[in-house]
Amino acid sequence: MITGFLGFMLNAFSIIVLSAVAVIALVSLAFYCRSIDFHRLSAESRQIGLWILVCSPWLIGVLSSAIVMLLSSPSVSSFAGSQFVHWHHPTEFALDSWHGYFVSIMLGLALLMALRAYIRVVRSSNTIRTLSAMSRPGPDGVRILDTNTAAAFTAGIKNPDCYITSALLDQISGEEFAIIRLHEMAHIKCNDPVKKTLFYLLTTFFPAPLAISFNQTMATAMEQSADAAVVSEQHDKATIAKTLLKVRRLAVQEFTDQFRLPQICHYGLDNIDQRIRYLLSDNKGDEVPMLSVLAFIGLLAIFCALGADTIHHAVEISLHHS
Amino acid sequence: MILGELEKLVLNYFWTVSSADAKQVHEYFSKQRGGSLNTIQTTLDRLFKKGLLNRIKIGHAFHYSxxxxxxxxxxxxxxxxxxxxxxxxxxxxxxxxVSVSSELDDQQLSELESTIREYETRNLVQGSKS
Incomplete structure (x- = not known):
């Protein structure tokens, strides 16, 4: 039996995990029922919405844990709320109890998923380092990769760089190069590679199809924001759209010539299609209704606190009776 | 793909020569940075196992490319x-x-081109009216 502060923390952690699992299940259900629709939001709002969504299990978990542990404290035991929510052993935690098993299994699973995602990130970083070593300095701070493949991208976590291949550079005009450069520099300015990595790590706790969809939506929103950054630099929208199409045609042509393209099942519309239509559209979408979202998170935290307490009592009563 | 510093150098070397055995590679690098023949042999073996070098046995030695x-x-x-x-x-x-895994076919790309042309025409008309 673990008692005192450590016991308190382990009890709090078990409520966080219980709530997080419930929220992940709820979000998954809402997503499958198509209750969550990001497409009517602007690119920036979509990013905010997605961050809230992937952080919500842990945010709500911490909130519900705080509610339960606060109401279980002896100083607030007279408060009406403690009649509904009461963790009767807040400072005692038995490792060989159902709490112990539950926390251990969940912690093990979380560590396994985080480790798996971390290994992928490290592997990717190594490939990017090799690419960086193969590149040479180019005009306006970009790095050039000598190859027949047409591509332009930003990569790296610590010191991200903008890469452009010699094959692409040879086939684009000065204005097109400026557009691509500004687009990639916008990614660097916004720390998009780091954000994408962090977001990816957070989505690993969701079911795979959901995680794929979240990552795709986030990637598209980031690309659309970077396109908007190019527009803000006085570039014509139609020229940006044409550059996008041109690079897309060049890139895919080169890749199909040399390699077999990976077969992918897209959930929504294609990235380029969405980007061009969004770029040319006057309607940039709605903002995130922050007040409603915060109210919903608060309500969900109370619901999770009640749920965690109910499950806790139900399991303990059934164990005592058996 | 994880490549060590020596592996990158050796790979670069093989992009300048058609083929070489471990002794020839060692001879080249010993002038530049030193190192033992055993280190070079291990590096060549690693690059071969990573699929970055081919090798054929001629006599008692492997010739890499x-x-x-x-x-x-x-x-x-x-x-x-x-x-x-x-x-x-x-x-x-x-x-x-642009994502290289984009799955737009030629028809969809043509549709996008039409969308851009429509946007340009609309803007041109609006510009001439104002």
Missing amino acids: AASSRKAFISQLILTVTQDFVSSDEDNLLAAF
Whole structure:
């Protein structure tokens, strides 16, 4: 039996995990029922919405844990709320109890998923380092990769760089190069590679199809924001759209010539299609209704606190009776 | 793909020569940076196991050559990092200007071109009216 502060923390952690699992299940259900629709939001709002969504299990978990542990404290035991929510052993935690098993299994699973995602990130970083070593300095701070493949991208976590291949550079005009450069520099300015990595790590706790969809939506929103950054630099929208199409045609042509393209099942519309239509559209979408979202998170935290307490009592009563 | 410093140097060397055995590679690098023949042999073996070098046995020694050209190797690396990570379990550390895994066919691309032309025409008409 673990008692005192450590016991308190382990009890709090078990409520966080219980709530997080419930929220992940709820979000998954809402997503499958198509209750969550990001497409009517602007690119920036979509990013905010997605961050809230992937952080919500842990945010709500911490909130519900705080509610339960606060109401279980002896100083607030007279408060009406403690009649509904009461963790009767807040400072005692038995490792060989159902709490112990539950926390251990969940912690093990979380560590396994985080480790798996971390290994992928490290592997990717190594490939990017090799690419960086193969590149040479180019005009306006970009790095050039000598190859027949047409591509332009930003990569790296610590010191991200903008890469452009010699094959692409040879086939684009000065204005097109400026557009691509500004687009990639916008990614660097916004720390998009780091954000994408962090977001990816957070989505690993969701079911795979959901995680794929979240990552795709986030990637598209980031690309659309970077396109908007190019527009803000006085570039014509139609020229940006044409550059996008041109690079897309060049890139895919080169890749199909040399390699077999990976077969992918897209959930929504294609990235380029969405980007061009969004770029040319006057309607940039709605903002995130922050007040409603915060109210919903608060309500969900109370619901999770009640749920965690109910499950806790139900399991303990059934164990005592058996 | 994880490549050590010596592995990168050796790979670069094989992009400048058609083929070489461990002794020839060691001779080349011993002038530049020193190191034992055993280290070179291990490096060559590692590069072979990674699929970056080919080898054939002539007499008692293996003769190595680059499995692909420098350009093809870089293309392969780009493909690895620009693959849509969310569907191929791969990279998320980068933001590509266009995704190489885009699945638009020629007809869809033509439709997009029409959309851009319509936008330009609309803007031109609006510009002449104002």
